[in-house]
Every structure is written in C-alpha cells, then in structure tokens.
Amino acid sequence: MKFQAIKGVRDILPPESALWNRVEQAARDVFGTFGFAEIRLPIFEQTELFARSVGQETDIVSKEMYSFQDHDSSISLRPEATASVVRAYIEHGMQTLPGNVKLYYMGPMFRRERPQKGRYRQFYQIGAEVLGPSDAPGIDAEVIEMLLAFFERLQLKGAVLNINSIGDKNCRPAYVELLRAELQKVREQLGADSQRRIDTNPLRVLDSKLEHEQAIIEKLPHIADHLCAECRAHYDEVKRQLALRGITYQENWRLVRGLDYYMRTTFEITAPGLGSQNAVCGGGRYDGLVELLGGQATTKGIGFAIGTDRLLLSLQESGAGEVEGGLDVYLAWFGAAAQTAAIKLARRLRDAGFVVELPAVEMKFGKSLGLADRLKARHAVILGEDELAAGVVAVKNLADGTQNKLAEQDLFSYLRASHASD
C-alpha cells in the first residue's frame, strides 16, 4: 500500500464508470436536441483569466485554485469552465455567428477544498452556456427546461428547482447596502461567521445554516422588493416563460451568487441523498462577464453547471443508478481444433455486437462454466470435439440451465431473440 490517490481525488471504477457514460451520453443527446453543440476546452488557462472573472481579493484565487508557475507565467487548473467558454467565445470571434451561441461541455474541474460528501478536489461538471446579443427571458427558461429534461431522462427523483433574481448593477448595490444596514442592527445576535460576512459579503448571510440565525434572517429585506423596473420585468417574464413550459419551481429569495458579474436570473437544483452539499446544479445569468474578460459589452450570457459527482450520488441513492451490462456469451472451448473455431466464432459474435468472453487458455468445461457463472454471462457457448465433429455449437442458458445444439447461423438469431426478451 505504498501509493494512494491524493486527497480529494478518486478512481471511478467499473461498474460505476458505466453509469458515468450513461449520464454523459444522456447529456449529449438531450442538449443536442436543444441545439447545443459541444465545446472541448483546455484543462488549464492563464491564472489571470480565472482571477479576473472571480475578482482578485477573494481567497478563491489565493487558496482554492491549483496555480503554478510555468516558466514566466502563472497557469491554473480550471476551477470551473464558464471563464474558458467565454474566453473561447471572444478569442474565436463567435459574436459573428448568427443568433446566440449555445455550447455545452463536460469534464474535470479542480478546486483545493477540504473534501466532504459530494465535494472533491478533482470533480466533474456538465455545463452549458448561451452567449450572444439576446438576454430574452425565454432563453433563461429554455436553459432551465433543458436541464430538467436531462434530469428527467435520467429519472432523477426528488429534484427541486429554486429560482431567484439578484438584480443588476443598477439595483443590487443599493439592496446590498440596505441589507448591510439591516444586518448591522442585529449584529450582536449573529454568529461570528455571519458578523464577518456583514463586511465581506452580506448576501452570504442569507444562506447561513445556523439554527438560531434563521428567525433573524427571515426578517431581512427581500431583494425581490428592491429590483429596478427592468429587472422586475425580466424576472416576471422568466417566471411566465417557465409556466408556459409547465415547469414548477420554488422562489427562494435567499438564493444568491457571490460575484459581481452575476445578475438577474439565478437558479439551483437540489436533489436528495447528497448530505450537506445538496445542490446538484447551479446556474444563472452573467451579462457582465464577456465584457469583464475583454469582449463586447453588449454580449449577454447565461449558463449552468451540473455537479456530475453529486448527480451520480443522487441517482445511486434513489436506485436509478443501475446500469445493466455484462457478458452475452462465455465461449467455452476445449482442444486445439476447438480453439481455432472458437477464435473465429468469437470474432463473428463480436462483429454482430455481442459481448463475448473467450478464455485465453484451455480449461476443462467444469471450470470454464464456473467462471462463466461468476462473470454473470447470460449464455455459455460450448465448443468441443463433439460439436466440432457434428458441425454445431451447444448453447446453454446459464439462468435456467437449458441447453440446445444449434448450427452456427442459428446461434445468432437464438442469441438475438433471447437478448431482446431480457
């Protein structure tokens, strides 16, 4: 036990890896039908890209990014993908593409946080972004619809959509100051963490989990009551657009984002079975980000990121995580001549799409079938001297023990029929 995976990273082993593939394939299928196309991004970028998008002063940059010196520049493992998508959008002049650009991505992200349930240092996200000239509320609603369609496809149970509007640069600063002022009045009743947040990030007081702070927080002013007319209208229309799509949601006035470039629509989906970190997806509108990273000020953006690790946790928790796989055929052979025939038969079966295990060395049939059983093969195809002489194969159903002798051409239809009836 000399080497082990470093803290916060893990191996994804079979059979769980099959579930990962199913989830990622479902994302490609569903997002594709909404007209999204995949963007494959680098794993690292200039540190400055992330620092700019997140703001220099937070300890996200100083403590939680994997940054290192590469010759004379600092680069960082990506902690998220939105900054990279925006960088690529600007770098490749995608504002000249017709309409809004709809992109999705999936892959590992890296944050140096203390691991806990559903939180790893190398974790995975599946995300999508819409970038372009329009900030129509219908886009917000469609992005959310797509997300829910994806979760539906996976039969995720117990997902709850929370939405909020956090205003924009016209109305949020005034709200934040109002909030700060109200918090000052109750400062002494708050815990040390919340007291600190009054100064550093008043919005974050709203998602405090401390029991004794809840009653105090409930009385704080709601941002929904302090939106400017434009944000108010946008938010109302987002809700109407969700209703048009038959989407049920919870308005959660305490759902916030920490960074300045976020504005208006904010949403989050929680799912059961996740422990303390119970959000399986977060998203929102970030109309200021393209400009912040050097693009056109008129470019709007909205997107989301799904925590794939957590999505899988929740699927497994609810029993929707079973992926059936396994062997169709265990090809038991004995004797040199049978091996020759078995090698050729195995290839033909595989070409036809069957999952075939072909023993590499000669084994007695008893041992062979024992292995077939433990490998959970559906059928054993038996090929020995007798079958060879008769020009047939024996095929045994390992679940019920029935066995038939078939000509090779009949084997394929036999297997296909039994496969279909599973």
Added chain:
RNA sequence: GUGAGCGUAGCUCAGCUGGUAGAGCAUCGGUCUGUGGCACCGAGGGUCGCGGGUUCAAACCCCGUCGCUCACCCCA
C-alpha cells in the same frame, strides 16, 4: 483554516482486565479429463496506518504524526 468520528487481510468486521493476529465474503487450487450455481478440503494474502513512550510483554495504554469520513468555513 476549524471541529468531530474512525484507521486490524481485497471487502465487512471480531479480537475480553495488555500475553507477539482471527472469521465471513472474495480470490486461487483440489474433490471434478464434457457442463456452472451447492457442498467439502486446502492455499495465498496482514511489519494491526506510521513513529516514539510505558511495560518482562502493546492491535489494545500514553504522546505525536499521517490518512480516511462527515460537518463548519468557502462555494466560481
């Protein structure tokens, strides 16, 4: 960064008031040279996380350290 709980075989765990390690499952082999699941027999696999201390003697007691898990902080 903070706090709590836990570290004995691949896995799940037992191991009494200290007397230098065991079970079940899994793996491999045999009973079984043409047929799996069952049964029986056998084998491999552990410096008891690591280091120090106490003791005639430590998996067990003490100190330290590392790791894992969960929660807080943070959350792009």
